[in-house]
Amino acid sequence: MFRLLRITILLVLLIMVAGSTWLTRARSTDWQEPLWVYVYPQAADASSRTRAYVDTVRDRDFAAVERFMQREVSRYGHALKQPVKISVVTPPDDLPPRLPTGRNVLKVAWWSLRMRAWSWWVEKGQPRPRPDIQIFVQYFNPEGKDMLEASVGMQKGQVGIVNAYAGRRMAARNRLVLTHELLHTLGATDKYLAGVGRPVAPEGLADSNRVPRYPQVQAEIMAMAVALSENRHRAATSLREATIGEFTASEIGLR
Ligand SMILES: [Zn+2]
Numbered sequence: 001m002f003r004l005l006r007i008t009i010l011l012v013l014l015i016m017v018a019g020s021t022w023l024t025r026a027r028s029t030d031w032q033e034p035l036w037v038y039v040y041p042q043a044a045d046a047s048s049r050t051r052a053y054v055d056t057v058r059d060r061d062f063a064a065v066e067r068f069m070q071r072e073v074s075r076y077g078h079a080l081k082q083p084v085k086i087s088v089v090t091p092p093d094d095l096p097p098r099l100p101t102g103r104n105v106l107k108v109a110w111w112s113l114r115m116r117a118w119s120w121w122v123e124k125g126q127p128r129p130r131p132d133i134q135i136f137v138q139y140f141n142p143e144g145k146d147m148l149e150a151s152v153g154m155q156k157g158q159v160g161i162v163n164a165y166a167g168r169r170m171a172a173r174n175r176l177v178l179t180h181e182l183l184h185t186l187g188a189t190d191k192y193l194a195g196v197g198r199p200v201a202p203e204g205l206a207d208s209n210r211v212p213r214y215p216q217v218q219a220e221i222m223a224m225a226v227a228l229s230e231n232r233h234r235a236a237t238s239l240r241e242a243t244i245g246e247f248t249a250s251e252i253g254l255r
Pocket of ligand 1: 180184189190
């Protein structure tokens, strides 16, 4: 009897979580209302340079991301004036749960659950409204030995972690990575060859209909590199040379 009750409760919980995830997703990619994004700038090391930089991060540092989304969303024929509204908010004291190294599926699934619970908890009891998407930006001292871990964006829970370098000179690249992870939270998939960084054709090309196909002029945002030929590419440096290709546009409901 007790066992049956427990299983029933678990099933109900599962259905609730699945239902809310589906609802959030349907709402986020209908492009009818602006998506509210909170950015939490956090110092990921103890260096004074990182800490000093984190204190200077403001909304305006992400205005270029808002403009990029505006430009791309209207290019696909949507009338929405401001598809994404980004606010920098006071971060929690703790850093998010660490992404497991390696590819153990169970470990990653466990981390993903903890990450969702943790990001929910961060907003618990806050007077500000809950955002649609949460992005934790972890800044590192560019002179430190810390290698940047991979950034991540999850559609489940609509939360992302961006590893960034502290410093104005790196700001444009940081915005590019943030936008890439933001689009992951909306259901976009990677379009480059893992480990190599080369854009996958045709999905990873900014303009897959271009004749001749190479060299491409821009970078597809989910490939983050400009394809120069079938096997040559260069990393994109800013949103200025990036675009949302039609494959990504389909994934996030723009087409
Ligand atoms: Zn990615």
